[in-house]
Amino acid sequence: MDPLKEPVPVMPTAHYAMGGIPTTLWGQVIKDEKNTVVPGLYAAGEAACVSLHGANRLGTNSLGDLVVFGRRAGIHAARFARDADYHELTEEHLGESRERIERIKNSTGKEKVAALRAELQQSMMDNASVFRTGELLQKQVEILKELMDRYKRISIDDKGDAYNTELVEALELGYLLEVSEALVHSALNRTESRGAHAREDYPERDDENWLKHTLAYKVEDGKVAFRYKPVVLGRFEPKARTY
């Protein structure tokens, strides 16, 4: 295209997701505010949250996090695997995953994965992206409820087992919906602005009420419960970013 004659199409994309699966300094997943470890489950990288970055990750720090805590998680996981006993993998454990897949493969619903995903992306962009308000977030809560309901009626063309990328996309859409739900409910709940979370109706940082981590728990579709964990402040005080 010729930028002298036509406008250049520009669109923001997500660069990083703050927060994630909470872990210890050794990458062990923890499940509550008392730092209870889930034995044998590890997370590292962007998916994990060692609580390194606070409310706004600075440039370059993701790869530093990856290298340091990926290594630590690996070392600890290897140590764990050496001493741990294997569990019997029974139908009871596999059942849920298998059922998820079979449900999608056998569904004859009319909803299309790509269309739902496009709606999810657009509405999240409109209502829960850089600048947020309670009103928009509340609207998105309702939209997510509706999308989750429609997600139950998706169907796919490819019923095969080899490289079924359509099935993978369908499964991923389910996870996207769940992550969106955690994000939107937490953002609505946090009535302040901090780091990358900018609420136009609450533009100030509120250390008195909100100097704490949010742990989000799914109760059912459309219902999220919260618990909180204190922030471990080291050498550095939380400060406004003024540059």
Add this chain to the structure above:
Amino acid sequence: MQVTLKILRFDPAKDKKPRWETYQVEAEPTDRVLDLLHKVKWYQDGSLAFRRSCGHGICGSDAMLINGKNRLACKTLVKDLGSVITVEPIRGLPVEKDLIVDMEPFFAAYRAVKPYLINDEPPPQRERLQSPEERARFDQGTKCILCASCTTSCPVFWVNGTYIGPAAIVQAHRFIFDSRDRGKRERFKALGSGSGVWRCRTAYNCTEACPREIPVTQLIEEVKRAILFDSF
């Protein structure tokens, strides 16, 4: 504009041989081939399988044979191809499904050249310093995204898959010419063997195919020369 998209498809569960499938897609001239594949997969036929990840030419997962040339679907615009577009899997690797090939032979060759820094000398107090000139010596190879466009466009690779392939040589070049590296002899063992650099007949297909504009053939010749001067 209306584009006729012909895709060479193969479903291991149903087909004995690959078959052509034709789709009509509405497209903008500035759409990429990847957009067309998505339009087919998302709104016409969900069973179409292909790899892609980043969508902007950096992960190297969507190399395909597009109108007879190896290219990245995410970097190839419709307006540069016209209204009839053919897409096939890259050649010389076993097809798993539709446009997805088994990359294992490609990565086996990659691993064989030890694509990592080898230096057993005791590490210095601080970094292993390097001058800008020393860094520039191997700069071209660092741009490789391991998309396999070069290796799968090489006629020598197509024949019986016994050639280590241009991509592995580019990767070896990146370390052989790194002033901090001490592992070139180990790499020469794989590169100098019957399946190594001497199979190259300088057909230049690799250089033409590389989406990162790496002068692949030149780097191969530099590795040949390095082995030659190391041996005599």
Add this chain to the structure above:
Amino acid sequence: MAIKSKRYQEARLEASTNLELYWWVFMRVSGVVLVFLLIGHMWMNAVLVDLNSIDYDYVAKRLSQTTWKVYDWLILALALLHGGNGLRYVLDDWVRDPAKRFWTKVVIYSLLAFLFFLGSLSLFNYDYGVN
């Protein structure tokens, strides 16, 4: 040789000799040497004398000298080795089926050996009736 190795150790075992390097060098050196040998050859047979006047006697006289015997034998040996190895490259690059490739090579190599034998025989075993 095929790339089978999935690990570095296997790759190390697979990579063994410098043979292909030597052939690569040989192709270049023999190619250059052949240029001069063939220029000399054509100079003898087409420039110094009229091509049409070459007869048995002319050739016989030349080949009665050991220097020319060695000269022509060099052309014979280098051209056969160079051409033969070049053909091996071509076969390796273009004949896919391993069995077919093997048998094509057997036939070609036999033919080359036969030509070499015949050529050497005619160069060194006769005195061409000239003393």
